[in-house]
Amino acid sequence: MIQPKVDLASLSLFPATHAQVRESWRRTWPQWGGALSLTEYLAREAEMESMDHAKDGKMIIWVLARRNDPTTLDFMCSCEAFKRSVTCYAIASVFTPPSKRGRGYASHMMSLLHWVIASRANLPKFPEAWGAPPEQVAGASEGLFSCLYSDVGEDFYRSAGPGGKEGGWETRGAVSTIWDVGAEEGDDDGWTWLTQKQLNGLWDRDAGRINKELANMSTSDTSYEVECPAAFVTYLPTNGVCRFWGIQSSNDPDTYASWSVDLRPPPPTLIITRLSASEETFPGLIAKIRQAARRSGIGKVEVWKLGEGLKDIAERTGGRTVIRDEHLPQMVWYGPGATGNIEWAYNEKFSWC
Numbered sequence: 532m533i534q535p536k537v538d539l540a541s542l543s544l545f546p547a548t549h550a551q552v553r554e555s556w557r558r559t560w561p562q563w564g565g566a567l568s569l570t571e572y573l574a575r576e577a578e579m580e581s582m583d584h585a586k587d588g589k590m591i592i593w594v595l596a597r598r599n600d601p602t603t604l605d606f607m608c609s610c611e612a613f614k615r616s617v618t619c620y621a622i623a624s625v626f627t628p629p630s631k632r633g634r635g636y637a638s639h640m641m642s643l644l645h646w647v648i649a650s651r652a653n654l655p656k657f658p659e660a661w662g663a664p665p666e667q668v669a670g671a672s673e674g675l676f677s678c679l680y681s682d683v684g685e686d687f688y689r690s691a692g693p694g695g696k697e698g699g700w701e702t703r704g705a706v707s708t709i710w711d712v713g714a715e716e717g718d719d720d721g722w723t724w725l726t727q728k729q730l731n732g733l734w735d736r737d738a739g740r741i742n743k744e745l746a747n748m749s750t751s752d753t754s755y756e757v758e759c760p761a762a763f764v765t766y767l768p769t770n771g772v773c774r775f776w777g778i779q780s781s782n783d784p785d786t787y788a789s790w791s792v793d794l795r796p797p798p799p800t801l802i803i804t805r806l807s808a809s810e811e812t813f814p815g816l817i818a819k820i821r822q823a824a825r826r827s828g829i830g831k832v833e834v835w836k837l838g839e840g841l842k843d844i845a846e847r848t849g850g851r852t853v854i855r856d857e858h859l860p861q862m863v864w865y866g867p868g869a870t871g872n873i874e875w876a877y878n879e880k881f882s883w884c
Contacts, residue, residue: 536634537597537607540662544643545601546671547592547609552580555592555609555836559626565795583771588670589614592624593647595640598662607636612648613765614671620648622679639722641691641699648674649865655694676764678862678875685878688861700861703875704836708850712832713824722819725777730789733779737807738767740785764864765877766806775804775881778819786812788820792829801827802833804880813841814848835860836878 536729547555556576557569579585587857590613596606608627612620622644627637639661645654646664650673657664678700681688685702694699725733748763777789788806792799801824808816817832824832835858837845864873 532543534555539639540654540660541597541599541636542595542607542636542639543598543601543662543712544593544640547594548602549605551594551602551606551609552592554604554606554625555594555626558609559624559630562626563624579696584613585771589770591671592666593640593644595636595643605633607631608640610640610644612644612671612677614674616769617763618673618675618691619678619766620674621766622677622758625679627876631788637689638691641688642693642695645677645693645865647671648677649672649693653865653867655698658694673731675758675866676864678766678860678861680858681861682810682857685859685861692863698863702859704878705859706836706852707855708834708837708842708845708848708852710821710832710845710848712830713849714816714825715821715826717818717822719819721781721815722780723777723779724823725787725789727775730775730777733777733787734768736803738769740807741765741767748876762864762866763874763876764862765875766881768881773859776823777805778816778823780812780816783809783812785809785836786816789881790823792827793833799829800833801829802880803832806834806837806879808841810840810844813844817845817848817850835855835880 555740556573560567560569560572565792567575568777578589584590590611592605592609592611594609596603608625608631610625612621612622614620625637625641643661643665646657647667648671650690651664651667679688681700681702688700689702690696690699745763745765775789775791777787780786786808787802788808790801791804793802801820803820806816821832824830837852839851845852860875862873863876
């Protein structure tokens with residue numbers, strides 16, 4: 532049943548109670564549950580909530596609800612915010628039930644979200660038409676930036692700024708390189724297939740590598756998404772963020788990759804979540820990844836925002852680079868001297884949430 536619109540000033544953003552968390556999962560099950568039953572879906576979400584990337588307060592589900600009834604199960608919409616290193620946030624699972632769509636609730640929720648995850652010293656004046664700002668929650672503020680992936684185009688999240696209209700999340704690097712798997716085979720000499728447990732040990736070292744490379748990036752490089760970037764930001768693949776499958780060169784430990792499988796829409800695609808290789812080692816690495824896909828009956832391999840130095844080599848190995856119109860990576864900067872002139876480095880699948 533379609534319900535009448537509620538005045539936005541009478542709404543605010545609240546961290547979900549346990550009952551509201553369960554209700555948010557029930558709402559998203561028809562769209563995101565796939566082949567899982569409701570019971571299976573709820574069990575999976577509860578299990579994921581206890582994993583490293585979400586536990587110990589790193590994930591908060593937020594709900595847009597009436598100010599005078601913040602714990603109601605009849606909330607307007609919900610989203611998830613994952614706290615990451617150097618105080619930044621990854622936003623996911625933005626959802627409004629069909630009966631409450633078309634009233635601006637989701638856009639309002641996203642505008643209010645800035646006010647609970649960012650430092651308010653770097654935000655504009657809170658709009659009087661929205662009533663009072665949402666209450667800040669301990670351990671859920673002072674963010675320097677936040678990112679999300681949009682499947683509803685560029686404009687929706689960009690227009691959900693902290694003052695409404697503009698100033699929200701801007702698209703950065705919606706680029707994919709795709710290979711068809713082919714029929715070539717090869718042996719495993721010189722390569723080690725990695726389990727999730729082995730990968731966990733690799734990510735700690737990888738985080739140090741990313742930090743070092745980030746510090747040495749030049750803002751004068753013309754290959755970046757934005758002109759003359761003022762700073763570079765990224766997430767790190769640690770604390771359970773990058774738990775997938777992978778492979779590593781036995782001869783060069785700095786050559787490795789991890790991946791997951793995207794089942795929707797069919798047919799399935801092997802999505803590379805993290806890739807590290809030189810121009811010399813990349814052809815061998817991508818050949819092994821294509822082999823892994825072929826052995827699993829998957830016909831396509833995809834990597835998001837492949838490094839500039841590898842694009843020509845990717846083309847020579849059969850890869851084609853395209854601009855994506857889905858899973859658009861978008862970010863907003865809250866730090867000092869707030870500006871849109873920020874580059875999202877290492878914009879790979881591991882940053883999904």
